[in-house]
Amino acid sequence: MTATLIDGRAVAERLRERVAARTAELARHGVIPGLAVVLVGDDPASQVYVGSKTKQAAAAGLKHFDHRLPATASTSELIALVEQLNARSDVHGILVQLPLPAGVDSAAVLAVIDPAKDVDGFHAVNAGRLALGQDATVPCTPLGCLILIREATRELAGKRAVVVGRSNIVGKPMAQLLLQNDCTVTIAHSRTRDLPQLCREAEILVAAIGRPKAIAGDWIRTGAIVIDVGINRVAGPDGKNKLVGDVDFDAALSHAGAITPVPGGVGPMTIACLLMNTVNAAIRTRAGALGPLIGLK
Numbered sequence: 001m002t003a004t005l006i007d008g009r010a011v012a013e014r015l016r017e018r019v020a021a022r023t024a025e026l027a028r029h030g031v032i033p034g035l036a037v038v039l040v041g042d043d044p045a046s047q048v049y050v051g052s053k054t055k056q057a058a059a060a061g062l063k064h065f066d067h068r069l070p071a072t073a074s075t076s077e078l079i080a081l082v083e084q085l086n087a088r089s090d091v092h093g094i095l096v097q098l099p100l101p102a103g104v105d106s107a108a109v110l111a112v113i114d115p116a117k118d119v120d121g122f123h124a125v126n127a128g129r130l131a132l133g134q135d136a137t138v139p140c141t142p143l144g145c146l147i148l149i150r151e152a153t154r155e156l157a158g159k160r161a162v163v164v165g166r167s168n169i170v171g172k173p174m175a176q177l178l179l180q181n182d183c184t185v186t187i188a189h190s191r192t193r194d195l196p197q198l199c200r201e202a203e204i205l206v207a208a209i210g211r212p213k214a215i216a217g218d219w220i221r222t223g224a225i226v227i228d229v230g231i232n233r234v235a236g237p238d239g240k241n242k243l244v245g246d247v248d249f250d251a252a253l254s255h256a257g258a259i260t261p262v263p264g265g266v267g268p269m270t271i272a273c274l275l276m277n278t279v280n281a282a283i284r285t286r287a288g289a290l291g292p293l294i295g296l297k
């Protein structure tokens with residue numbers, strides 16, 4: 001058996017088309033969704049991600065407002081910037097690119113983002129609402145993972161799901177989303193005992209560990225849906241850097257039913273979901289007057 005590939009690039013493109021169509025409708029009401037993007041320092045990967053975010057935002061008809069600060073920026077400077085952005089009516093979403101430089105108190109910066117403009121869904125208010133099953137802005141990567149899982153199956157109820165990784169940004173919200181979809185969910189982490197055996201029970205396996213090829217092929221249950229969140233740069237046989245996920249992809253192909261590749265799986269969905277969250281934040285500002293939110297298909 002060879003697993004079906006879940007093509008994140010294609011799914012993200014279709015989502016961006018829906019975002020662009022909804023943005024065009026909002027423009028007829030005089031509303032142009034605005035995304036403020038805050039990048040601190042010169043981390044090369046962050047520069048690439050922020051570049052893609054602003055380019056794709058513009059292509060979908062959103063406005064973007066770029067704020068680039070030196071790595072020496074202080075926590076209080078960042079808080080002051082976020083407060084200015086909170087007060088602007090043309091900014092519907094605020095994105096502070098992570099990681100922030102070591103000297104900055106990231107939690108303090110994220111905590112001042114107005115929850116209504118928190119398009120990353122990292123604020124405690126949105127995390128709490130998600131946990132309570134209330135209307136919330138959901139973090140982009142787990143939201144993208146859920147959309148990809150739904151590409152593979154619409155029958156989630158009762159499925160055994162294992163999420164490997166317990167970060168606030170991916171693992172915990174991913175588990176909440178799967179729970180909302182009636183899966184039986186286990187979160188595994190670095191102290192989990194007998195991880196291979198636990199993974200073998202998973203009909204849906206989400207790997208968000210941050211370690212290259214940490215999930216071996218024979219840890220995967222036959223026919224499982226495997227979502228690989230990892231983006232790890234490792235030296236290839238030619239000495240050049242290449243990207244690999246948290247799953248041993250080649251070995252997993254003969255076990256999984258469906259699997260996301262790296263690159264081209266979850267990564268593109270993260271940015272498409274950011275655009276969706278921003279447009280939805282703009283729609284929410286007019287309580288019902290702008291029609292429905294963009295939902296999952």
Ligand SMILES: Nc1nc2c(c(=O)[nH]1)N[C@@H](CN(C=O)c1ccc(C(=O)N[C@@H](CCC(=O)O)C(=O)O)cc1)CN2
Pocket residue numbers: 045048049095096097098099120140141231243262263264265266267268269270271
């Ligand atoms: N404020 C945030 N910071 C970070 C987030 C986030 O969601 N919000 N997530 C990651 C980085 N990230 C977006 O910011 C991101 C990572 C990867 C991709 C992507 O498309 N990856 C490609 C490969 C690109 C490459 O060559 O590196 C793929 O997987 O196909 C998009 C967005 C941390 N910070």
